[in-house]
Amino acid sequence: MNTPIKICHLTTVHVRYDTRIFVKECRGLAKNGYDVTLVVADGKGNEEKDGVKILDIGKPSGRIKRMLSYHRVILKKALELDVQIYHFHDPELLRITTALVKKGKVVIYDAHEDVPRQVLDKAYIPSLIRKPLSRFLESYEDRIISKISGVVTVTPTLLNRFLKSNKKVVEVRNFPLAEEFADESFHNGDKQNFVCYVGAISKVRGVLNMVDAMQYDNGARFLLGGKFENEDLKKKTTESKGWKNVDELGFLNREQVKNMLQKSVAGLVLLEPTPSYLECIPVKMFEYMMSGIAVIASDYPYWRELVEEENCALFVDPLNPKEISEAIKRLIEDKELASEMGERGRKAVLKKFNWGNEEQVLLNFYDGLNK
Numbered sequence: 127m128n129t130p131i132k133i134c135h136l137t138t139v140h141v142r143y144d145t146r147i148f149v150k151e152c153r154g155l156a157k158n159g160y161d162v163t164l165v166v167a168d169g170k171g172n173e174e175k176d177g178v179k180i181l182d183i184g185k186p187s188g189r190i191k192r193m194l195s196y197h198r199v200i201l202k203k204a205l206e207l208d209v210q211i212y213h214f215h216d217p218e219l220l221r222i223t224t225a226l227v228k229k230g231k232v233v234i235y236d237a238h239e240d241v242p243r244q245v246l247d248k249a250y251i252p253s254l255i256r257k258p259l260s261r262f263l264e265s266y267e268d269r270i271i272s273k274i275s276g277v278v279t280v281t282p283t284l285l286n287r288f289l290k291s292n293k294k295v296v297e298v299r300n301f302p303l304a305e306e307f308a309d310e311s312f313h314n315g316d317k318q319n320f321v322c323y324v325g326a327i328s329k330v331r332g333v334l335n336m337v338d339a340m341q342y343d344n345g346a347r348f349l350l351g352g353k354f355e356n357e358d359l360k361k362k363t364t365e366s367k368g369w370k371n372v373d374e375l376g377f378l379n380r381e382q383v384k385n386m387l388q389k390s391v392a393g394l395v396l397l398e399p400t401p402s403y404l405e406c407i408p409v410k411m412f413e414y415m416m417s418g419i420a421v422i423a424s425d426y427p428y429w430r431e432l433v434e435e436e437n438c439a440l441f442v443d444p445l446n447p448k449e450i451s452e453a454i455k456r457l458i459e460d461k462e463l464a465s466e467m468g469e470r471g472r473k474a475v476l477k478k479f480n481w482g483n484e485e486q487v488l489l490n491f492y493d494g495l496n497k
Contacts, residue, residue: 130161131492132209138167138196139216142180146238146300147215152178154485155492165203167196181207197222205229211495213278217241217263220270232495233274237284238300241267243401247330276495278488281428283405296491300407302416304480317461321422321454322390324351324383325410330403332396332424333363338447340368344455347371348394349386351378368447391464392420392457396444404428411439412479415471420464422453433479438471 135152142148148164156162156177164178169185183199186192201222204212211232214223223233242264246256268291271277276294279285285297327333327350340348350372354360363369378386387393393414397403405428414421415438423429425441433439440453457464 130159131211132161132163132207133211133213133492134163134165134204134207134209135213135215136165136200136204136219137215138183138186138192138200138219140166142166142168142170142182144215147236148178148180150300150303150481150485151213151236151488154481154488158489160492161209163207163209165200165207167192167200193218201225211492217267220267223270223274227273227275232276234276234278234495235271235274236278237267237288238280239406240281240284240402247400247402276491278491280407281405294491294495296487298484298488298491300409301479301481301484302409302413302475304416304476304482306416316389317391317465318389319346319458320349320386320390321346321392321394321457322349322351322386323394323410324349324378324386326355327352327359327363328355329359330398330400332394332398332444333359334366335398335445335447335450336394336396337363337366337368337372339450339454340371341366342368342448342451342455344451345458346391346454347373349373349375349390351375351383351386353377387414387417387419390419391461392422392440392454393417394450395421395423396442396450397424398444399424399426407432412475415439415468415479416475418468418472420457420467421471422450422457433471433474436470436474438467438474 133155135147137147140147152162152164153176162178164180165183166180167183167185169182171182173180183203186196197219204226212226213234213236215236220235226233242260245251245260245263271288272291277288277292278296278298279288280300282297285295288295323336348371395408395410404426408429411421411423421439423439423441424444430441442449442453
């Protein structure tokens, strides 16, 4: 590009170094010649990192203020920047897209998740209003999307849904960065009788069922890395009969995650069957694969479709601790099988389930918007 096209990514919800937004999309676009600005709302100030200009509009005093008034703050900043392409990452910011469309700007919405389906899972929303609210949000999203330049999605379901409202929709899957696991020692460790999970610890991510599985005689210890979403969940989890076979490691840095993966036979990704998880991209599964360990995963048709032919995962009912335990025992007792599965998974990620491939899809999408 002779004159770099100016792009602005905008979020008031996500952290500035969000893996999808900053690490993958913004850095990738900057690397490929775009002039990229990322607008965030975290109160940490402005900076430039990896070719991306990060502008901070200040941290709102709470969620209510963010939702009621911060769209106006970010719109003001967006208009000041006056770039060619605006790329939004928060559903609550859809309300300001029409102001930019009226000025002839290219506007993209990045749908990280299926928000209307997620509403159905939220325990804090009264059950009587979940379905009406879900229908309203879907109608609202579709109406706004019909007026903007294009949409980036993460699953086939979202792709097909948004194509009904906008012809320029692309699926950019949230696969891992290969370079994050390029270090050979990530997957060449001395495997011991450990299985692991690392990430946000919540009920819907399967912590109770994973820990309950450890009450059975499967020959393994469970390495649990991450932060519990609340103290009530932690109390309930530690009261499980399986807790005696769990090593709680807390939040882990990159080096500690590496150490966990080096000695683990398999990684667990056992999201519960909520509407939003059944057809999501289980990023954790591909990170385990990239690190060269076998995977024990929820048995959902879309997940099977993604990786079954790679023969790198055992699929189980995520709500059945006994079945989870049997899968763990199989891999603990046959480490050669687990090693072969891990190597197949790693090769599959290096070949096709990696961000490099998805980055090219995003670049082609951007090119198409400028024609």
